[in-house]
Amino acid sequence: MGKLREPLNDMQNCGLPAALEVMGERWSFMILRAGFNGLHHFEEYLGALGIARNILSNRLARLVEHGIMKREALPEDRRKIEYRLTAKGLDLLPAMLALRQWGEKYGEGIPSNPVLCDERDGQPIALIGIHAHDGRVLGPMDLEWRDVADVGKAVVEDGDEEVRPQLSALR
Amino acid sequence: MGKLREPLNDMQNCGLPAALEVMGERWSFMILRAGFNGLHHFEEYLGALGIARNILSNRLARLVEHGIMKREALPEDRRKIEYRLTAKGLDLLPAMLALRQWGEKYGEGIPSNPVLCDERDGQPIALIGIHAHDGRVLGPMDLEWRDVADVGKAVVEDGDEEVRPQLSALR
DNA sequence: GATTTGCGTTGCTAATTGCTACCTATCGTG
DNA sequence: CACGATAGGTAGCAATTAGCAACGCAAATC
Secondary structure, three states: OOOOOEEEEEEEOOOHHHHHHHHHOOOOOHHHHHOOOOOOOOHHHHHOOOOOHHHHHHHHHHHHHHHOEEEEEEEOOOOOOOEEHHHHOOHHHHHHHHHHHHHHOOOOOOOOOOOEOOOOOOEEOOOOOOOOOOOOEOOHEEEEEEHHOOOOOOOOOOOOOOOOOOOOHHH | OOOOOOOOOOOOHHHHHHHHHHOOOOOHHHHHHHHOOOOHHHHHHHHHOOHHHHHHHHHHHHHHHOEEEEEOOOOOOOEEEEEEEEEEOOOHHHHEEEEEEEHHHHHOOOOOOOOEOOOOOOOOOOOEEOOOOOOEEEEEHEEEEEEEEHOOOOOOOOOOOOOOOOOOOOO
């Protein structure tokens, strides 16, 4: 052990801070969830979430600004604005469900009465997890950081110390 | 269409707000990520994240309080405190990676130089996604909310209106 | 033309974040 | 044992963000 760990000095050069820039703000995920459930209008979000008007206004604007939702005025009633998830927004579904499943697993008194199912066979979806390229389920200990150049290479058992990142520091 | 959507009135009876109670706070995910990468000590987090001392102190306390990390004084040097992810904390890895992969996909100038790989064969892990119980990959349109009583039942093509939740409101 | 609906903005207060400086216990060293 | 260095915090204060209630305003409806 004592391999290399992920360069933490470039902590900012990582997808996580990028994602959190928008989605890390309060209410963003709840708005997203409401969007996934078919809400499209300002007052719908307002009623469903119990969020303050000005905050909702601000959050929707930011989500639109970041391309997660798109804002469109309806031609048939030009008071109404439709907020819809974009492809970029829909791509957050796995993250949202993973978070939600975690909350459901460890939270208290969470009914999980409606279950999210595969429409095809009506069975509940699988738990969101980490998979190898061939579909095997992976746990935290099965992972390691590799330099792009070393992807797919055989395990360098010794080599220099401090050569490859590790997640096994997790113990 | 016109099925039932997830009861939004019980918006709080859901795993998402539960998850966001801790993980929705600023820095929580970044601290978690640092923890995944083998950091264990206060000053390590401090240096790696560029977070203020009091905030880090507060956030670590809250993560411990919620059972995501555990705090342990080291016997050999009793100045040192070890912060370690618990099983509950490790369970957040899929959510963290999903978020991160999303940020990497849509963010600008994100190197993705170290790649997270399966230690077994050195291949990059698969994208975090939504899978059916049998492993098929599912998209947002393949999903629907079902009452627990209706799980696994054949699709009720008409039935009463407003009977089953939908995600197909996504268009 | 008056009222309601939909989507905001504005003003003000409360809570959260961030900075810098300080505090306390422990450790290694001469 | 006195000493400074190290580890992990607190305390005080400024800046940012969230939340509440009231107002604005254009388009629809009666």
